Amino acid sequence: MASQTKRANFEITPDQEATLSALKEAFQASSLKDAILRTSTVMLVLARELAAGKHLYVGARSDTAERLILPELEALEGGWRWLVARPHPWRKQLWVKGRKLLASQVWSDMNSNRRTTSQAAEDWDLPAEAIEEIIRYCEENAALLALEADEERRRLRDAEAWLAPAA
Amino acid sequence: MLTVAESNQAGAPDSVVLDMAADAGRVLLTRNCADSLALHEQGGAHSGILCVFQDPDPSKAMSYEDIARALGNLERSEVPLEGVFLALNAWLY
Numbered sequence: 001m002a003s004q005t006k007r008a009n010f011e012i013t014p015d016q017e018a019t020l021s022a023l024k025e026a027f028q029a030s031s032l033k034d035a036i037l038r039t040s041t042v043m044l045v046l047a048r049e050l051a052a053g054k055h056l057y058v059g060a061r062s063d064t065a066e067r068l069i070l071p072e073l074e075a076l077e078g079g080w081r082w083l084v085a086r087p088h089p090w091r092k093q094l095w096v097k098g099r100k101l102l103a104s105q106v107w108s109d110m111n112s113n114r115r116t117t118s119q120a121a122e123d124w125d126l127p128a129e130a131i132e133e134i135i136r137y138c139e140e141n142a143a144l145l146a147l148e149a150d151e152e153r154r155r156l157r158d159a160e161a162w163l164a165p166a167a
Numbered sequence: 168m169l170t171v172a173e174s175n176q177a178g179a180p181d182s183v184v185l186d187m188a189a190d191a192g193r194v195l196l197t198r199n200c201a202d203s204l205a206l207h208e209q210g211g212a213h214s215g216i217l218c219v220f221q222d223p224d225p226s227k228a229m230s231y232e233d234i235a236r237a238l239g240n241l242e243r244s245e246v247p248l249e250g251v252f253l254a255l256n257a258w259l260y
Contacts, residue, residue, distance in 0.1 A: 091201075099178055105198045108221040112228035125172065149221050152201045156220060156254050159204055 046070075082130035083137055091148055094137060096126065104145045106131065107138035169193065181206055189213040194248050196234075196255070207252040215248030217241070217255045233259050 012020070020032050029035035046056070059065030069085060069092070083094035083103055094103050101124070110120045110131075117135070121128045138145060169191075171177055176184055181202050188195040192214050197203045200218035207216055217238075222228050229237070237258040241248075244258075 100181065100184075100199070102199070104221060108228050109198075112230045112233075153220060153222075155201050155204060156218070159208065159252070 080133060080137060082126070082133045090151060093141060093144055093148055096124075096130070096134070103134045103137050104148070106134045107145075110135070185211070185213055185216070196238075200254065204252060213250060215250070216252045217248075218252070220254050220256045222256065227256075229256060229259060 020035065023029075023039060024032055024035040027035045027038050029038060050056070056068040056070065057065035058068045069087070080094060082097055084097045085092075086095050091102070095101060096103060096106065106120060106124055106126075109115070109123070115123060117128050117131045120126075120131045124131070171179070171184055174187065176187065181197075181199060184197075185195055185203070185206050189212060194215035194217060195203070195213065196217045196219070198219050198221065200220050203216050203218055207213070219229050219234060234255065237255045240260060241253070241255070241258045246253075
């Protein structure tokens, strides 16, 4: 039986070519095609595990392993559609996709101004579905958001930005 | 007043927004306190950064009216803002 194949052509930049070459070397693959296919298999496994709510940890020993954040995969965690992880020196909460906007900023703004979902959607120019997801995420991760708020407040105090006005 | 969305910079990095505000001689009002503070500490010139801290206690979180009142208090105090970073929450009274 003749094999059914298709030719796949795509343009790549010199940087992307270098990345693919490094990938081929890392996998000790016989060709770029082999490297891409093997990488795809690995990424699909990881993506499925993260989508199921699992986390990635790395370390020399299991008791010292640290959570590994891969932004490309983290967005799949929990099945969030409108939220995404981003590299940040200390924040771990998710951001609104395509915006420089933390999930907690929308949530806090809604709570302090007693805005409904539809009002918040209008305020932030986001679909109501995105607002509903933000609420669900923030409620499920309230402890994390509180700790990050504490960390932010500590940094402000250390920088003496929290100065009370002169009496 | 000019919002980030109105200036088509909704997804822009904080540094770009701050530079834009500085070039226009505008004070930057932001909810992203920690990242704005980090930019301020890099030492670049700006016309002032006011941050609104997200208090995890809902009773202390600033509403739009609170922000407007705090801005009024700050303005009346005539505190110079050039190159200054302030948490606006402290000006709500």
